[in-house]
Amino acid sequence: MLTACLAFAAVALLVTVTPGLDTMLVLRATVTGGRRVGYVAGLGVAAGCLAWAVASAAGLTALLSASRLAFDALRVAGACYLLWLGARALWTARRATAEAPAEEGPMTGRAALRTGFDTNLLNPKIGVFYMSLLPQFVPDGASVFWTSLLFAAIHAVQGLLWFGLVVGVAGAARRMLARPAVRRRVQQVTGLAFIGFGLRLAAEG
Numbered sequence: 001m002l003t004a005c006l007a008f009a010a011v012a013l014l015v016t017v018t019p020g021l022d023t024m025l026v027l028r029a030t031v032t033g034g035r036r037v038g039y040v041a042g043l044g045v046a047a048g049c050l051a052w053a054v055a056s057a058a059g060l061t062a063l064l065s066a067s068r069l070a071f072d073a074l075r076v077a078g079a080c081y082l083l084w085l086g087a088r089a090l091w092t093a094r095r096a097t098a099e100a101p102a103e104e105g106p107m108t109g110r111a112a113l114r115t116g117f118d119t120n121l122l123n124p125k126i127g128v129f130y131m132s133l134l135p136q137f138v139p140d141g142a143s144v145f146w147t148s149l150l151f152a153a154i155h156a157v158q159g160l161l162w163f164g165l166v167v168g169v170a171g172a173a174r175r176m177l178a179r180p181a182v183r184r185r186v187q188q189v190t191g192l193a194f195i196g197f198g199l200r201l202a203a204e205g
Contacts (some may be wrong), residue, residue: 001142012155021082021119035167037107037108038163044112050156052120056152057130057148071124076202092191
């Protein structure tokens with residue numbers, strides 16, 4: 001079991017530290033709301049992943065793998081949510097430019113938690129990722145359900161540690177990142193990133 005956990009941890013670590021939507025969410029939450037809000041956003045992301053892991057361990061995500069309609073419905077919903085986040089970020093940046101010093105208010109902890117959770121919950125690729133990856137590391141004779149949950153917990157801890165590093169770096173540089181011009185640029189970059197992820201998710205089969 002120890003060997004299986006270490007092997008899974010090595011693969012999951014590569015997935016965790018690869019820059020993507022979750023890192024952008026945590027970075028944006030830290031810049032707009034501070035370190036505490038950034039940590040809460042990371043908790044939301046981890047909670048969404050754990051929800052998918054539980055569903056995967058229970059076999060529920062097998063439905064998404066088998067049902068094209070269910071997968072596509074959730075995929076489109078997730079893509080629309082990401083496009084909405086991106087459009088809102090771009091609109092906020094444009095409004096701040098046109099009506100300086102008008103800016104979006106700080107992101108609250110509740111909003112950060114909900115955004116992190118919803119973004120992952122509406123991404124069916126996470127469920128399929130767990131469904132296809134976790135069983136390959138389960139040792140012979142071990143409980144698939146409980147071992148899958150153990151692997152998911154390892155992945156969640158790795159994610160929280162990585163987000164902690166992201167929050168620490170962004171928090172240290174927050175004074176610079178919180179300047180109106182820099183903050184608008186962060187909003188623009190994250191908005192385009194959200195839209196890009198949304199279009200990619202919508203286009204994928």
